[in-house]
Amino acid sequence: MTSLKWLVHHLPDFFPYSFGRAVLRLFHLHLTRVILAFAMSTSTLSSRFFSLFVSLALLSSVSAIPWPSTSKHATHRRRNIGGREVESFHPESTFKTFGSTGRSFAVNQQLFDVSIEGLAIAFFGSRGFDTSGIKYRSGYSAGEFQYAYLKQSANGIDFANAVANVVFKGDKVVSFGSSFVNFSSVRIPSATPSINLKDVLPKIQSEFNATKPDGSEPALEYLVQSNGSVVLAYVVQLRNSLIGAAFEVFVDAISGVVLSITDFVAHASYTVVPIDKASFADGLQTVTNPQDTQASPSGWHTINNKATTTTAGNNVVAFTLRNGTRDFQESPILTFMAKYDAAASPNTTDNTNAARANAFYVANRVHDIAYRYGFTEKAFNFQHDNFGKGGKGNDSVDVIVHDPSGLNNAYFSVPPDGEPGTCHMFIWTKSLPNRDGSMDNGILIHEMAHGITGRMTGGGTARCLQTTESGGLGEGWSDTFAGWMEQSSRETKDITIGSYVYNRTRGLRRFPYSVNTTTNPLRYSDLKKLTEVHYIGEVWANMLHNVYASLVQQFDYSSDRFTNPDSPAGNVVFLRLFIDSLAIQPCNPTFVQARNAWIQADVNRYGGKHRCTVFKAFASRGLGAKAGPQFDDDGTIPPDCS
Ligand SMILES: *[C@@H]1O[C@H](CO)[C@@H](O)[C@H](O)[C@H]1NC(C)=O
Ligand SMILES: *[C@@H]1O[C@H](CO)[C@@H](O)[C@H](O)[C@H]1NC(C)=O
Numbered sequence: 311m312t313s314l315k316w317l318v319h320h321l322p323d324f325f326p327y328s329f330g331r332a333v334l335r336l337f338h339l340h341l342t343r344v345i346l347a348f349a350m351s352t353s354t355l356s357s358r359f360f361s362l363f364v365s366l367a368l369l370s371s372v373s374a375i376p377w378p379s380t381s382k383h384a385t386h387r388r389r390n391i392g393g394r395e396v397e398s399f400h401p402e403s404t405f406k407t408f409g410s411t412g413r414s415f416a417v418n419q420q421l422f423d424v425s426i427e428g429l430a431i432a433f434f435g436s437r438g439f440d441t442s443g444i445k446y447r448s449g450y451s452a453g454e455f456q457y458a459y460l461k462q463s464a465n466g467i468d469f470a471n472a473v474a475n476v477v478f479k480g481d482k483v484v485s486f487g488s489s490f491v492n493f494s495s496v497r498i499p500s501a502t503p504s505i506n507l508k509d510v511l512p513k514i515q516s517e518f519n520a521t522k523p524d525g526s527e528p529a530l531e532y533l534v535q536s537n538g539s540v541v542l543a544y545v546v547q548l549r550n551s552l553i554g555a556a557f558e559v560f561v562d563a564i565s566g567v568v569l570s571i572t573d574f575v576a577h578a579s580y581t582v583v584p585i586d587k588a589s590f591a592d593g594l595q596t597v598t599n600p601q602d603t604q605a606s607p608s609g610w611h612t613i614n615n616k617a618t619t620t621t622a623g624n625n626v627v628a629f630t631l632r633n634g635t636r637d638f639q640e641s642p643i644l645t646f647m648a649k650y651d652a653a654a655s656p657n658t659t660d661n662t663n664a665a666r667a668n669a670f671y672v673a674n675r676v677h678d679i680a681y682r683y684g685f686t687e688k689a690f691n692f693q694h695d696n697f698g699k700g701g702k703g704n705d706s707v708d709v710i711v712h713d714p715s716g717l718n719n720a721y722f723s724v725p726p727d728g729e730p731g732t733c734h735m736f737i738w739t740k741s742l743p744n745r746d747g748s749m750d751n752g753i754l755i756h757e758m759a760h761g762i763t764g765r766m767t768g769g770g771t772a773r774c775l776q777t778t779e780s781g782g783l784g785e786g787w788s789d790t791f792a793g794w795m796e797q798s799s800r801e802t803k804d805i806t807i808g809s810y811v812y813n814r815t816r817g818l819r820r821f822p823y824s825v826n827t828t829t830n831p832l833r834y835s836d837l838k839k840l841t842e843v844h845y846i847g848e849v850w851a852n853m854l855h856n857v858y859a860s861l862v863q864q865f866d867y868s869s870d871r872f873t874n875p876d877s878p879a880g881n882v883v884f885l886r887l888f889i890d891s892l893a894i895q896p897c898n899p900t901f902v903q904a905r906n907a908w909i910q911a912d913v914n915r916y917g918g919k920h921r922c923t924v925f926k927a928f929a930s931r932g933l934g935a936k937a938g939p940q941f942d943d944d945g946t947i948p949p950d951c952s
C-alpha cells in the first residue's frame with residue numbers, strides 16, 4: 311500500500327509516452343493488489359460509500375444489442391482506401407453526465423486517494439459488468455478532474471471496440487461513457503485463430519494498395535460487430551505514404567474476411583496563423599488537414615498507431631502546464647478552432663486553446679517542411695515513432711505553451727537523437743494585454759529551427775554548436791528559417807523577428823534583415839565587436855538573407871516550396887543548401903566553414919550551379935573568398951565567378 315501511494319503521488323499525472331507503457335505495467339502489478347485490497351475492505355466500508363455505486367447504477371441503462379440500424383452515421387463509416395471500400399462499425403456508447411457539480415456521493419476518502427483505476431473498475435462492476443473482464447487502459451488528472459479509460463478483455467484477448475471512460479471531480483462522478491458488452495448475453499469465441507494471417511495478407515495488401523510497415527506486429531483482438539456478435543480478428547497495420555494512407559484492418563481470424571478498419575489519418579481543422587505569416591497581427595485562418603503525409607505518414611494525431619484527440623502526436627506534443635501537469639485541449643473530432651481575442655489576457659480559455667493549436671500547427675509544419683528537405687529520421691529528426699526508417703525514435707518535441715518559468719523570451723533544449731526536444735514558449739509583457747509567444751510564428755519557427763541545426767550539425771549528438779561563433783550561426787539560421795517561411799512572392803521582402811510580441815516594428819533584432827545596406831549595415835567585420843550569440847547571429851542571418859535574395863533574383867521563385875524540394879527555383883535551392891550544409895559542416899563551425907559548407911552543398915547537389923551566386927552574396931557582406939578567422943572584411947569572389 312505504501313508503494314502504491316508513492317506511485318500515485320509521485321508519478322506525473324500525465325504519463326509521458328516514452329515510458330508510459332512501463333509505468334502502466336508497474337501500475338497494473340500494484341493495481342491487482344489495490345483491487346484485492348478494495349474487494350477485501352468493502353465489507354468494512356461505510357454504507358454511504360457503498361451507496362455511491364448503488365445509486366449510480368440506477369441512473370441509466372446500458373443500450374441494447376443489436377444497435378439500431380436507423381442511426382448509421384453515428385456508428386458506421388464507409389471509406390475507400392487505395393480503391394478498396396470497407397465499412398467499419400463502432401458501437402454506440404452510453405453517455406451520462408451530471409452537470410458542473412457532479413453526482414454527490416460520500417466516498418471513503420482513504421480509498422479514493424489510493425487509486426483512480428481501482429475506483430473506475432469498481433464503478434463499472436457496480437453497473438453489472440464482470441470486473442475480471444475490465445482493464446484499465448490509461449488515465450490522468452488535470453486540475454480537479456481525474457479521467458480513466460478502460461477496455462474489456464476475455465480469454466486474455468482485448469476488445470478493440472468495447473471501451474468505457476469515467477470522470478471523477480474530487481469525490482464525485484461527473485460523467486461516464488461505455489460501449490461495454492454484457493458477457494452473460496454475448497457468446498465470446500475461442501481465442502485461437504483457425505487461419506494463418508500470412509495466407510491472406512498478400513491479397514489484402516493488394517486490395518488496399520498498401521503494405522505492412524516493417525516492425526509492426528499483427529495482434530489478435532475481439533471485435534464487436536453491428537449485429538452484436540463478437541469475432542476474433544487479426545489486427546494489421548497497413549501503410550502507403552504515397553497516397554497518404556495509414557490504417558489498420560481487422561481480419562476475421564476464422565474466415566480471413568476483412569471486417570473493419572481504423573483510419574489513422576485524421577481530418578483535422580485548426581484556426582491558426584498560417585505558416586507563411588509572421589504572427590497573429592497578420593490574421594487567423596482555419597486550415598483543414600494541413601498535415602503532409604509524406605513527412606508524417608500517420609498524420610499529426612497518432613502516437614504508436616493510436617489516434618489521439620488532443621494537440622499530441624508523433625512529431626509534436628503541445629500543452630500548457632496546469633499545476634505542474636500537462637494540460638491539453640481535447641477535441642474528439644480534431645477541430646482546434648478557438649478564436650484568439652487580442653483584447654483579453656493570453657490565459658483565457660479560448661486564448662489558451664488558440665495558442666496551443668497554433669504552436670502545435672506551426673511545430674508540425676516545421677517538422678513536415680524540414681522533413682521534405684532532408685531533416686528525416688536518419689538525419690536525427692524529432693519523432694516518437696521513426697517507422698523503421700532509421701535514427702532513434704522516442705523523441706517528439708514537447709512544446710510548453712505559456713511556460714511559467716519565464717517571460718519575454720523562448721528557448722529550445724536540444725538533446726541528442728533519441729531524447730525529446732523541448733520548446734519553451736513564454737508570455738511577453740511588452741504590451742497590454744500581454745502577448746503570447748505562441749501566436750508569433752517567427753518565434754516558434756526560430757525555436758524549432760534550433761532543433762534542426764543542433765541535431766544535424768555533428769550527427770545527432772547536439773554537441774556541435776557550443777562555441778560562441780557556432781552558437782551565433784545557430785541564432786542566425788533560426789531567424790533565417792523563420793524568414794524563409796514568410797517569403798511568399800518573387801519580391802524578397804525585409805524580415806523582422808518578434809515584431810508582434812515585442813510590439814515594436816523592428817522586432818527583437820537591431821535591424822530588419824535586408825539587402826539594403828542602409829536598412830541593415832551588418833558585415834563580417836562586425837564580429838570583431840560582438841560577443842553575444844544573438845548579435846553574432848544577426849550578421850549571419852543577414853548574409854543568408856542576401857544569399858536568398860540573389861538566388862531568387864537569378865533562379866526565380868516557386869510557391870510550391872513547402873512540398874517540392876526538387877524545384878529549381880532559387881527559394882527552394884536556398885533551403886536545400888541550408889539543410890544540406892548542416893550535415894556537411896564540421897563540429898562547432900566558424901563563419902568561413904559554414905559558408906564553405908554551403909558552397910560544397912551546392913557542388914554535391916547541383917554540380918556547383920549556384921556557386922558564384924552564393925559566393926558573391928557572401929562577399930557582398932565581407933565573407934569573401936579570402937576572409938579569414940580575424941573577421942576582416944573581404945570582398946573577393948573566385949576568379950571564375952567574375
Ligand atoms: C496505389 O499506390 C500507388 C503509389 O504507391 C499510387 O501511385 C496509385 O495511384 C495507387 N492506386 C490507387 C488505386 O490508389
Ligand atoms: C447482462 O445480461 C444479464 C442476462 O441477460 C442481465 O441479467 C444483466 O443485468 C445484464 N447486465 C448488464 C450490465 O446489462
Ligand SMILES: *[C@@H]1O[C@H](CO)[C@@H](O)[C@H](O)[C@H]1NC(C)=O
Pocket residue numbers: 452453454633
Ligand atoms: C495543485 O496541486 C496541489 C498539490 O498536488 C494540490 O493540493 C492542489 O489542489 C492543486 N490545485 C489545483 C488547482 O489543481
Ligand SMILES: *[C@@H]1O[C@H](CO)[C@@H](O)[C@H](O)[C@H]1NC(C)=O
Pocket residue numbers: 535537538539
Ligand atoms: C452476425 O453477422 C455475421 C456476419 O457479419 C454472421 O456470421 C453472424 O452469424 C451474425 N450473428 C448473429 C448473432 O446474428
Ligand SMILES: *[C@@H]1O[C@H](CO)[C@@H](O)[C@H](O)[C@H]1NC(C)=O
Pocket residue numbers: 655656657744
Ligand atoms: C492570467 O494572467 C494574468 C496576467 O496576465 C495574471 O494576473 C492572472 O493571475 C493569470 N490567471 C491565471 C488563471 O493564471
Ligand SMILES: *[C@@H]1O[C@H](CO)[C@@H](O)[C@H](O)[C@H]1NC(C)=O
Pocket residue numbers: 694695696701702703704728
Ligand atoms: C523507444 O524506446 C523503447 C523503450 O525504451 C525502445 O524499446 C524502442 O526501441 C525505442 N524506439 C526507437 C525507435 O528508438
Ligand SMILES: *[C@@H]1O[C@H](CO)[C@@H](O)[C@H](O)[C@H]1NC(C)=O
Pocket residue numbers: 740741742743813
Ligand atoms: C504598442 O506600442 C505602441 C507605441 O509604439 C502603443 O501606442 C500601443 O499601445 C502598444 N500596443 C499595446 C497593445 O500595448
Ligand SMILES: *[C@@H]1O[C@H](CO)[C@@H](O)[C@H](O)[C@H]1NC(C)=O
Pocket residue numbers: 826827828829
Ligand atoms: C535603402 O533604404 C533607405 C532607407 O532605409 C532608402 O532611403 C533607400 O532608397 C534604399 N535603397 C534602395 C536601393 O532601395
Ligand SMILES: [Zn+2]
Pocket residue numbers: 756757760784785788
Ligand atoms: Zn535562438
